[in-house]
Amino acid sequence: MTTTQARAEIPTPRAPGVRRVARRFRRNKLAVAALAVLLLMIVVAAAAPWIAPFEPLQIDVANRLSGPSAKHWLGTDTLGRDTLSRLMYAGRVSIGAAALAVAIAVAVGVPLGMLAGYLGGWFDWLLNRAADVLMTFPALVLTIAIIAATGPGLITAMVALGVVYSPRLFRIVRGSTLGVRQETYIEASISIGTPSGMMLRRHILPNILSPVLVQVSLLMAAALLSEVTISLLGLGVLPPTASWGSMLGAAFGDIRRTPMLVAYPGFAIALVTLSFNLIGDGLRDSFGRETRTGEGS
Template sequence: MTGSDGVDIRRPVTAPAEQDGDTAAPVSRTRVLVRRFRANRSAVVGCGLLLAIIIVTVAAPLIAPYGPAQIDIADRLSGPTTRHWLGTDTLGRDTLSRLMHGGRVSLAAAGLAVAIATVLGLPLGLVGGYFGGVVDWLLDRVADVLMAFPAIVLTIAIIAATGPGLTTAMVSLGIVYAPRMYRVVRGSTMGVRREVYIEASTSIGTPHLMILRKRVLPNILPAALVQLSFLLASALLAEVTISLLGLGALPPTASWGSMLGQAFLEMRNNPSLAVYPGIAIAITTLCFNLIGDGLRDAFGRETRKES
């Protein structure tokens, strides 16, 4: 059906953001991606829970009822009471307070490991996927060697050579996780490298560094962000494992992994000591995975639409 001016009035009017040219296009795409992410209720719930956990752990020095190393021998191994809502450990330290402070340590450690993996893996993946040739072959062989060993086993081997400690453990873990980020970025870069607009930029003499920064990097960021969220979940579990073995956070520093390690020693006397950090670890890991799924679905639909 047409109006008096001959325009089909049944056709939906194009949004202004799509008519304004290149300036409004990035804003419109960002809004679309945000809307797709918000449509995934599980991802939104995971994002909300993770934000709440981060706020509580960051504010632990202000809101925790006790210090993480404050000892009360008279109330050691007590159950939940009005003074200690989640009970106390073998030295009478408040479990709730240590849980809050331990979250700061565990999340910061996971973030450090993933940051190192990203700083190493992302630029190397860009270089290897874009230039190819001998550089790509050498980087790929190094990645193959590092990924041939289980991440935890290789991290423990590095710690054995350098000495225990949370910072050392997370730096080692970041190096071990770098090939995982490298592989994702390299694969995405190789796909973008074959696009026509990359060939056009190369043919007119655009410097390779500018092409990587302005053309390739924005297009591989979605895949890198999804990988980053999954690496955070994996790094958190790795920190828990390393600290549980006594190679990460050292006493009296509280972390979720060290709390689990101490709880195992008192499993018969007070099994609840392992329940609370275990729940915190499970919920936080689930949040990272839900956010990763939400990002993958949002960016995945964008990729399918463009292809």
Template sequence: MTRSRSVDIKKPAPVPAEKDSGAAVPASRGRALLRRFGGNRSAVVGFGLLLAIIVVTAAAPLLAPYGPAQVDIGDRLSGPTAEHWLGTDTLGRDTLSRLMHGGRVSLAAAGLAVAIATAIGLPLGLVSGYFGGIVDWLLDRAADVLMAFPAIILTIAIIAAVGPGLTTAMVSLGIVYAPRMFRVVRGSTMEVRRAVYIEASTSIGTPSLMILRKRVLPNILPAALVQLSFLLASALLAEVTISLLGLGALPPTASWGSMLGQAFLEMRSSPSLAVYPGIAIAIATLCFNLIGDGLRDAFGRETRKAS
């Protein structure tokens, strides 16, 4: 007789319920983007330098040895000394103090212009790229008209009609730069609009505003952030040009552009007055461009990997 063998059948271990990983995916994606951005040494150096410039200029009232408008006629156009590390200008004002306060004004002005451009171009680009139709055609033609003129020339024309002043100049510049943000957002939105998950959300009756806010906007933000960094560099140079022409920061307000314009009057006797703000402008502009390149590479690698 064959002896029957009992076979122990183990019950499978209960599978733990899957946790909602909706929050983990964006977090891991953000860490991956930071890791890729951190792998770009140029972008990291640019970010570090820009952060240092922002901290120093923001703390200018505490760090600057003199006031930006403090005049000492008896010590005008002096070279670097123990009292004035970078010398003084034609009115005896400390160059280092004005450089720190001027950076505060120039960076804030560039930020204001880009903030206005983003506030106008981002929502209009979303609406135009998502809905299309006559609204898209009208907005696209308006962007064509604005972009047909050089940004500085159009900004100067608006300033001539409204009046000089740094705030007026930066608001005008923000309006002129809005089509550049609009074009980038519109193109990205049109590409996202054709995605399957957008069609699925539309088919089940999800409101358009909710789709724009929760589906489209997060996917076009990478392109918008890259464009924003390049616009900051362009806006900084535009502020320098406008203030250099005497249409931006008005005396006695210090900005890098106004310092550069005043230095040209003393170029032969004190060329160093133009060197210091010129170096600051070049470094800040380079930092914005390096950060933009780093963001573009980080987001671009993610896009290629997803495709």
């Protein structure tokens, strides 16, 4: 029997296929509704240049702080800018910024977690100590400290946030990899000389995707809230660009006169954050593990 044939006959547990996960996910009506709401918000934000009724920076001083009307459906802000238009454009910034932070966390945390769990030894020890140090500090406090050292700006803030979030993914991926590493089929693959790169790509990664995807969804919600806080403090997006956080900060000055200027971005933030959390719960319930033989399932 050749080495290739031996590898093919080793049964490898894996998560159920995409169709099965989708079928389980569809049974969770709350998660499906959250996904529909999230997709709608993303589509509206992405299409803002084509569907927004006004330019986000268009000033109309004569109509500043006006209420909802046929011309301005959600009213105007302190400079007479259309609130609905700015809300759409702000969604592009806030959701995109959260996605950037999580993408950086995934790019750093997932490969390092897999390597640490698979290789072990001093490499695992060193990365664990580094993760311990980063996780000692509250994520937002450490992010603000990094921004203070490098200067304000949305890209800088999200890169810092991604680095701060990466230990969370690192820990989850490392723990999942350690569990898979002890499986019999992994030991059998090692015994017949399967290269480490193929082992990580073909056997480890598919079996740790479920906790990674769930954590990514939850991190998106956390990153969005962090972006809002950072922009609210004036350390993220810089004027006149709008994000949901900067819109909240600008509206607080006139909250007694026009409280709805705070309510609109606040509602959008709450809706998207809740959607990400519900989707994460739905994904967690939808994933599972099965055993596959040489001919598949």
